[in-house]
Amino acid sequence: ALVARVSLAGLVSVEMASLNERRRELAVLRAVGASLRHVLALLALEGAIVTLLGVVLGIALAVLGIAGLSPWLQSHFGLALSLSGPTLNEWLLLASLVAAGWLASLLPGIRAYRLSLADGLSPRI
Secondary structure, eight states, X not given: OHHHHHHHHHHHXXXXXXXXXXXXXXXXXXXXXXXXXXXXXXXXXXXXXXXXXXXXXXXXXXXXXXXXXXXXXXXXXXXXXXXXXXXXXXXXXXXHHHHHHHHHTHHHHHHHHHSOHHHHHSOOO
C-alpha cells in the first residue's frame, strides 16, 4: 500500500512538472475551444495509461523474475516459488491501482485548466 501511494504521488508530481512544459499545448487547446471536460479527459487518460503500463510491466517483471530465479532460490535457499494466476483479490487490487492512477491524474488536469490562456500563449523571452 505504501509503495502504491508513493507511486501515485510520483505520478502526480511528474504530471504537475510536465504541465510547465506543456503550457503552450494546453493553452492552444483551450484557445480553440477545448472545454474543462476535454482537458481533464486528456490528462486523466494519460495518467491511466501510464498507470496501466506500470501495472502490466510490474506483472511481467514479477513473472519473469519468479520463472528465472525460482530454480536458483530453490537450490541456494530452499525457497520454492511457483507461478499461479491472480486471485480475485489481486485483480481487484490491480483495478484499484489503475483507478487510483486515473483519479490522481485529475489534480494536474484541474490545474492545467486553470492556467491562464495569456500565460500559455505569450512568447517566452
